Amino acid sequence: MAIHHQSITFGASLWSLPVRGSHLVGMNTHELGLEPLMGVEELAEYLGVPVQTIYDWRVAGTAPRAFxxxxxxxxxxxxxxSWLETRHEADR
Known part of the structure; x- marks a missing residue:
C-alpha cells in the first residue's frame, strides 16, 4: 500500500506526515484545540441505555445536541x- 505524504506547516517548522487513517491514532486533540467527540454507540454505553434510546431522544428533541x-x-x-447537568435532580 502506497503512503502519500502531505506537508503541514506549524509556525517556523515543516513536518511531513503520512496521510491515511492511521495518522489519527495517538493524535492529541487537546494540543490542536479540538474537543473529544463520541458517537451514538459510545454515548449510549456511557449513559447505560440502548442505542435506540438515543435516537428516540433525538426525535423527541430531548437528546444532547450533536454534530x-x-x-x-x-x-x-x-x-x-451540559445536557446531563440539566437533568440533575434537585437537592432533597
Missing part, C-alpha cells in the same frame, strides 16, 4: 456534560 458528520452523529463531551 452531523456525513451520516454519523457525534456528540461533544462538553455538550453531553
Amino acid at each position: 452531523k458528520c456525513g451520516k454519523r452523529l457525534k456528540f461533544a463531551v462538553s455538550d453531553v456534560r
Whole structure:
C-alpha cells in the first residue's frame, strides 16, 4: 500500500506526515484545540441505555445536541456534560 505524504506547516517548522487513517491514532486533540467527540454507540454505553434510546431522544428533541458528520452523529463531551447537568435532580 502506497503512503502519500502531505506537508503541514506549524509556525517556523515543516513536518511531513503520512496521510491515511492511521495518522489519527495517538493524535492529541487537546494540543490542536479540538474537543473529544463520541458517537451514538459510545454515548449510549456511557449513559447505560440502548442505542435506540438515543435516537428516540433525538426525535423527541430531548437528546444532547450533536454534530452531523456525513451520516454519523457525534456528540461533544462538553455538550453531553451540559445536557446531563440539566437533568440533575434537585437537592432533597
